[in-house]
Amino acid sequence: MVLWGGRFINESHKLFKKFNTSLSFDYILVKEDIIASIAWSKALMKSNILTAEEQIKIESGLLSLLTEIKDNIKNILTSDCEDIHSWVELNLINKIGQLGKKLHTGRSRNDQITTDLRLWCRNEVHIILSNLVNLQKHFILIAEANYNVIIPGYTHLQRAQPITFSYWCLAYVEMLRRDESRLKDVLKRLNISPLGSGALSGAAWKIDREELAASMGFNSASNNALDSVSDRDYVIELLSCASICMMHLSRFSEDLIFFNSGEANFIELSDLVTSGSSLMPQKKNPDALELIRGKCGRVYGSLNSILVVLKALPLSYNKDMQEDKEGLFNSIKTWNDCLCIAVLILKNIKINTECCRQAAEESYSNATEIADYLVKKGLTFREAHNISGQLVLRAISEKKSLNNLQLSVFKIYSNLIEDDIYKNITLESCLEKRLSKGGVAPCQVHQEIIDAKKRLNIN
Numbered sequence: 001m002v003l004w005g006g007r008f009i010n011e012s013h014k015l016f017k018k019f020n021t022s023l024s025f026d027y028i029l030v031k032e033d034i035i036a037s038i039a040w041s042k043a044l045m046k047s048n049i050l051t052a053e054e055q056i057k058i059e060s061g062l063l064s065l066l067t068e069i070k071d072n073i074k075n076i077l078t079s080d081c082e083d084i085h086s087w088v089e090l091n092l093i094n095k096i097g098q099l100g101k102k103l104h105t106g107r108s109r110n111d112q113i114t115t116d117l118r119l120w121c122r123n124e125v126h127i128i129l130s131n132l133v134n135l136q137k138h139f140i141l142i143a144e145a146n147y148n149v150i151i152p153g154y155t156h157l158q159r160a161q162p163i164t165f166s167y168w169c170l171a172y173v174e175m176l177r178r179d180e181s182r183l184k185d186v187l188k189r190l191n192i193s194p195l196g197s198g199a200l201s202g203a204a205w206k207i208d209r210e211e212l213a214a215s216m217g218f219n220s221a222s223n224n225a226l227d228s229v230s231d232r233d234y235v236i237e238l239l240s241c242a243s244i245c246m247m248h249l250s251r252f253s254e255d256l257i258f259f260n261s262g263e264a265n266f267i268e269l270s271d272l273v274t275s276g277s278s279l280m281p282q283k284k285n286p287d288a289l290e291l292i293r294g295k296c297g298r299v300y301g302s303l304n305s306i307l308v309v310l311k312a313l314p315l316s317y318n319k320d321m322q323e324d325k326e327g328l329f330n331s332i333k334t335w336n337d338c339l340c341i342a343v344l345i346l347k348n349i350k351i352n353t354e355c356c357r358q359a360a361e362e363s364y365s366n367a368t369e370i371a372d373y374l375v376k377k378g379l380t381f382r383e384a385h386n387i388s389g390q391l392v393l394r395a396i397s398e399k400k401s402l403n404n405l406q407l408s409v410f411k412i413y414s415n416l417i418e419d420d421i422y423k424n425i426t427l428e429s430c431l432e433k434r435l436s437k438g439g440v441a442p443c444q445v446h447q448e449i450i451d452a453k454k455r456l457n458i459n
């Protein structure tokens with residue numbers, strides 16, 4: 001169905017038709033388009049454009065359309081309608097006749113599309129939020145089960161100070177918690193109804209837009225129609241959230257790819273999320289993690305793309321804005337998929353406790369403890385740091401760990417060092433000292449786990 005035939009003498013070229021259509025991707029908005037259309041029909045009835053009887057006919061026509069396509073929405077794709085709005089309208093008219101032609105009174109596809117898209121985004125935000133919570137829960141379960149597993153913590157990918165596997169998990173819980181809070185914030189600006197904005201200057205009929213907004217579960221109606229039909233900030237915000245969270249997931253992937261490497265051997269990924277090589281029989285590749293890391297690219301791409309599409313775009317609606325959808329749909333799907341796959345990876349992870357501990361022990365990651373020990377004995381931190389550095393050099397040349405240096409050797413570098421040095425530089429002691437808020441001390445980690453479990457309602 002062509003919605004605008006009257007002013008035209010010729011039909012559009014078939015190449016242009018193909019270029020112009022958005023049905024191939026906006027068909028997924030069919031449910032939202034029908035819900036918004038029903039809400040609109042009620043608003044039209046309240047302003048006496050439709051009788052109560054007409055509204056009921058339109059509503060039941062739309063509802064039966066919804067039931068018909070519910071399980072096979074891909075059937076929509078066989079139509080040659082320009083977009084999902086014309087598809088719904090045409091099918092309504094086919095169903096209930098001429099009356100269907102009244103539905104578009106006072107409405108434009110400009111306010112329709114952004115209403116549909118907001119409804120769709122709102123639904124997706126709730127799905128993402130629950131996936132974000134689920135992933136946090138799994139990090140916490142792993143943290144709880146691996147409370148005593150010591151691993152080296154890294155800076156510059158050099159072993160830096162010992163931490164625990166639990167502590168590493170809790171770092172990701174923090175990131176995901178920020179992602180959750182960012183998304184909830186987006187919801188405030190997303191959940192506003194543009195319906196009734198018309199093409200750009202508002203509807204010329206007496207529509208109670210606040211009531212209309214509330215009927216679709218929106219918090220309020222938008223303020224300025226010119227802005228409402230042009231505004232895609234919510235798409236940008238959502239893709240920003242997606243990009244930040246995908247960045248977190250890519251770092252998680254990178255950490256685990258490294259932990260799983262033959263060089264580190266801290267963990268073993270399950271067969272469920274790895275694949276083999278067609279040539280090298282010994283290989284077990286971390287494909288799931290690599291794909292999460294790689295898929296980050298397309299999400300950043302979509303964010304960049306919508307920013308560029310909207311840059312310097314004059315008010316109000318322009319067809320450029322049709323380009324907002326494919327990247328958004330793809331990115332949200334990708335985001336949800338990655339959150340679910342991350343859970344699957346975590347659930348089936350095997351931790352090689354001994355290798356983790358050994359790596360932490362071999363790494364001079366207790367050198368800071370020697371410096372702190374000397375500070376307690378009265379040296380300034382700079383002096384202490386220097387002595388500890390010299391001891392590391394000595395230990396390297398003796399191919400020993402710091403714990404294995406003789407007391408007489410310690411004393412060459414500082415007379416302040418006594419026998420109690422050894423208990424001060426054990427891995428456990430490194431952890432236990434870091435007691436202040438946010439530190440790696442097991443009692444801190446324990447409390448963090450309790451707090452997180454309470455926040456996420458885990459028993």
Ligand code: ARG
Pocket residue numbers: 022026083109110113317319321322323
């Ligand atoms: N398919 C269009 C989009 O996605 C719907 C709005 C069309 N509006 C218009 N004035 N042609 O943006």
